[in-house]
Amino acid sequence: MCLKYQTQSVAKPYFIASIILFAVQISFGLILGLQYVIGDFLFPELPFNIIRMAHTNTMIFGLLFGFMGAAYYIVPEEAETELLAPWLAWLIFGLFTITVIVTIASYLAIPYSQLVELTKDKLFPTMGREYMEQPTIVKLAISVLNLLFIINIWGTTLKGKKTGINSLIILGLFTSALLFLFSLYNPTNLVLNKFYWWWMAHFWFEAVWLLIISAMLAFVLIRITGINRDIVEKWLYIIATMIFVTGFISIGHHYYWIGAPKYWQWWGSAFSLMQPIPLFLIALFVFTMVRKRQIEHPNKAALLWVTGTAVIAFLGAGLWGLIHTLAPINYFTHGTQIEVAYTHIAIYGAYAMTIFMMISYAMPTLRNRKANNERAQVVEMWSFWLLTLSMVFATIFLTIAGVLQVYMQRYTDVPQPFMVVQERIAFFYWLREFVGVIFLIGFIVYVASFFVKQHRRLD
Amino acid sequence: MISMLTKEQAKIIFISGMIFFICLFVALIFETSFMWLQNGTPATIDLNTKLGRKIAYGKKLWERYNCIGCHTLIGEGAYFAPELGNAYLRYNNDLTTLKKLIEHRPGEDVTAYRMMPKFNLSEFELNALVEFLKINAKIYQTHWSLYKYYK
Ligand code: HEM
Numbered sequence: 001m002c003l004k005y006q007t008q009s010v011a012k013p014y015f016i017a018s019i020i021l022f023a024v025q026i027s028f029g030l031i032l033g034l035q036y037v038i039g040d041f042l043f044p045e046l047p048f049n050i051i052r053m054a055h056t057n058t059m060i061f062g063l064l065f066g067f068m069g070a071a072y073y074i075v076p077e078e079a080e081t082e083l084l085a086p087w088l089a090w091l092i093f094g095l096f097t098i099t100v101i102v103t104i105a106s107y108l109a110i111p112y113s114q115l116v117e118l119t120k121d122k123l124f125p126t127m128g129r130e131y132m133e134q135p136t137i138v139k140l141a142i143s144v145l146n147l148l149f150i151i152n153i154w155g156t157t158l159k160g161k162k163t164g165i166n167s168l169i170i171l172g173l174f175t176s177a178l179l180f181l182f183s184l185y186n187p188t189n190l191v192l193n194k195f196y197w198w199w200m201a202h203f204w205f206e207a208v209w210l211l212i213i214s215a216m217l218a219f220v221l222i223r224i225t226g227i228n229r230d231i232v233e234k235w236l237y238i239i240a241t242m243i244f245v246t247g248f249i250s251i252g253h254h255y256y257w258i259g260a261p262k263y264w265q266w267w268g269s270a271f272s273l274m275q276p277i278p279l280f281l282i283a284l285f286v287f288t289m290v291r292k293r294q295i296e297h298p299n300k301a302a303l304l305w306v307t308g309t310a311v312i313a314f315l316g317a318g319l320w321g322l323i324h325t326l327a328p329i330n331y332f333t334h335g336t337q338i339e340v341a342y343t344h345i346a347i348y349g350a351y352a353m354t355i356f357m358m359i360s361y362a363m364p365t366l367r368n369r370k371a372n373n374e375r376a377q378v379v380e381m382w383s384f385w386l387l388t389l390s391m392v393f394a395t396i397f398l399t400i401a402g403v404l405q406v407y408m409q410r411y412t413d414v415p416q417p418f419m420v421v422q423e424r425i426a427f428f429y430w431l432r433e434f435v436g437v438i439f440l441i442g443f444i445v446y447v448a449s450f451f452v453k454q455h456r457r458l459d
Numbered sequence: 460m461i462s463m464l465t466k467e468q469a470k471i472i473f474i475s476g477m478i479f480f481i482c483l484f485v486a487l488i489f490e491t492s493f494m495w496l497q498n499g500t501p502a503t504i505d506l507n508t509k510l511g512r513k514i515a516y517g518k519k520l521w522e523r524y525n526c527i528g529c530h531t532l533i534g535e536g537a538y539f540a541p542e543l544g545n546a547y548l549r550y551n552n553d554l555t556t557l558k559k560l561i562e563h564r565p566g567e568d569v570t571a572y573r574m575m576p577k578f579n580l581s582e583f584e585l586n587a588l589v590e591f592l593k594i595n596a597k598i599y600q601t602h603w604s605l606y607k608y609y610k
Pocket residue numbers: 025026029030032033036052055056059339340343344347348352432433435436437439440536537538539
């Protein structure tokens with residue numbers, strides 16, 4: 001048996017659901033990319049906004065499944081005890097899966113305005129806002145399931161050993177669930193609406209989820225490098241400190257233009273200037289631990305994901321955030337393709353890749369082996385490079401598109417209208433779509449790696 | 460530098476750092492809220508007036524048709540279709556033109572580069588929507604003012 005605790009096995013369906021949702025998300029992404037250049041593709045049956053909410057919502061659900069799976073795997077092993085209630089984990093899994101399927105299917109099946117009506121949004125209006133498109137009843141269901149999930153893992157730590165990794169991952173998951181409640185708050189005044197909308201969006205992506213992935217990285221690093229827990233957790237606390245030092249007040253970078261007081265331009269700029277620091281520390285941490293490793297773990301693919309995450313998270317969430325975060329620059333770049341480029345490399349690097357890393361480390365043990373056979377690992381490493389390089393190229397193409405957009409539409413003396421500019425930069429959208437197909441191929445290779453068997457030696 | 464610390468010290472730094480920055484953040488949020496309490500939030504609408512209720516209804520429609528899924532509104536949303544926080548300014552403060560654009564876009568007869576769905580809105584709904592756009596233009600104009608460059 002490769003699992004330390006039997007009940008860690010509930011992580012498996014969560015990981016599989018996360019992978020399946022990722023496949024769905026990529027497919028929607030490719031449709032969106034085509035709609036960017038072929039304006040009436042699937043129109044009017046499936047307009048852009050519908051596919052877009054399917055794309056972003058599958059992303060959020062997929063990441064949540066990934067985090068939950070990671071927590072079910074990590075928390076018992078760290079606490080050195082079985083999970084409090086494995087049946088509850090299965091129940092939550094079933095209900096969450098149904099909720100997700102019904103939600104995404106309803107987006108595609110009926111016009112959104114009809115869904116608004118059908119789910120009686122009038123009684124308690126929360127729908128129709130970016131990332132928060134789910135019907136109010138779905139938001140409530142997710143909140144309840146989140147609560148049960150937190151009880152389950154928190155209860156596990158209470159009856160077991162307390163570790164730094166467990167405290168931080170639970171702090172992250174708990175605040176993440178709490179922040180989701182802001183999706184239920186929808187003030188009529190647009191300034192207030194935007195002001196509090198960001199409490200979920202910013203604190204999720206730029207604070208508490210970073211905490212979760214740092215704990216995931218620390219967990220895996222202890223196991224594949226053999227480095228002493230005290231050293232790893234010390235780094236983890238320092239990283240977590242910098243995440244919060246920079247993460248709270250940098251929400252000001254969303255308050256520049258929406259009607260909040262002017263001083264947010266100073267607070268937001270100053271603190272988001274420091275936001276690359278925690279990501280730099282994560283990279284430094286991962287590379288230091290890997291360099292000083294005491295053991296050679298047979299799972300080389302997991303090692304590749306760990307180091308890859310460190311690099312791409314720093315590049316994406318750190319540097320690509322930095323280039324457009326200062327108020328005078330953001331004045332020109334806000335609401336352009338620069339932001340699309342940034343969200344893709346940041347979320348892929350910091351979140352999608354860490355979940356791949358977690359699956360890479362945990363899945364073999366869930367399938368009763370310490371690591372996958374060598375051939376499977378080679379295939380998995382191929383998928384790493386295909387996925388990562390195509391996302392890097394997509395980012396480069398979108399950044400070029402963004403710079404051109406800013407220039408032609410906003411910066412020159414003879415600005416051109418939005419639509420004219422979009423047509424003129426369409427070449428780069430085609431390139432993005434092309435590397436998007438490579439991304440899909442990378443994903444197929446990734447899935448294939450689960451089924452690769454070792455060749456019989458002939459000699 | 461990190462090697463000089465122990466894990467326990469790092470933990471204390473984390474907890475005190477977190478508490479300090481939560482307090483600083485909360486203080487800033489209070490400051491902003493007090494400013495808004497005193498001077499009124501920008502673009503506040505009065506639900507006791509007919510216009511105020513109209514704007515609130517306009518926002519409901521905005522959400523109901525998920526306009527944010529294609530357009531940006533003061534820079535936030537999707538990047539597929541033009542910014543609408545400044546639409547009122549771009550069309551020279553002309554509500555009638557805006558209404559015509561929502562109902563009958565140039566792309567309807569010829570295939571345009573990108574398409575916008577047809578919503579079959581009533582005159583009342585159209586009026587509510589453009590009033591919603593009009594009040595947002597006020598935020599846009601005073602706080603971003605990019606419209607000088609931005610079509
Ligand atoms: C084949 C790969 C993909 C393609 C072709 C693709 C394409 C797109 C497109 C066209 C949009 C809409 C941009 C707009 O609003 O105008 C979008 C939005 C988005 N996508 Fe993807 N996507 C892909 C993969 C991913 C992945 C892997 C992630 C994250 C793990 C992701 C996260 C997002 C997010 C967060 C948004 C909202 C962007 C924002 O508001 O700035 N996408 N995607």
